[in-house]
Amino acid sequence: MFRLEADGPKAVITLSRPPVNAINNAWIAGFGALLDRLDADGEIAVLHIRSDQQVFCAGADLRQVEERFGLDDGHLRFSEEVAAFQRLFRRIETLPCVTVAEIGGTAMGGGLELTLACDLRIAAEEAWLGLPEVTIGLVPGAGGTQRLTRLCGRSVASRMILTGDPVRGSEAVALGLVQWAAPRDRVAEQAEKLVARLGGLSRPALRACKSCIAEAARPGGEGFEREVDVTRDLIRTPEARRLVEAFLNKRKG
Known part of the structure; x- marks a missing residue:
């Protein structure tokens, strides 16, 4: 589901769960284990999070969601799993190293919430970024309502969360959702340059x-x-x- 590569002060976590990097319990545990390894290293200055799929991350695994809805105590299990999302993303947010999200493709729901937990975000201009949970009767419960509001203000957060409408990476810069945008065929190069620059700092x-x-x-x-x-x-x-x-x-x- 992931690849971890470390090179001096830089580390790269590549999301690799075909086809859309859907997040389930195993995904949460696996990502946490990678962070344990980085904690043990102690020398990482910058963590680069990217995807090798067409999308960055489409959010929660719908098969797992469907399973929960078929159980009598599914509402309890589902809420516990949302809390696990929150714990992981809070851990990413509070890492002592700088975190960079390279959003080369669509980032929806929990996928976008993952990037909101990072310090810096660079997106492909063509990528769709959104929190569509309201359209299925839910909320962006993995920190989305809080981090998006703090990052972009109530107006932008209300627009995206209350309508569920996504925005393109090209618009996301003006909204303050990401700091940089680049054409899809150049976003990886720009992200690598940024990470290299950060890795050379104190x-x-x-x-x-x-x-x-x-x-x-x-x-x-x-x-x-x-x-x-x-x-x-x-x-x-x-x-x-x-x-x-x-x-x-x-x-x-």
């Missing part, structure tokens, strides 16, 4: 920046204190001192 600095950005979403204003704390810690590291000194010397020259 891992402690990336981790610290990500923690400060996360703090901004919390009430209370502790994010300003967080900036001071991480700056104090970073400036004491040999890497930061080397990079700052190189910058200053270049400026003098």
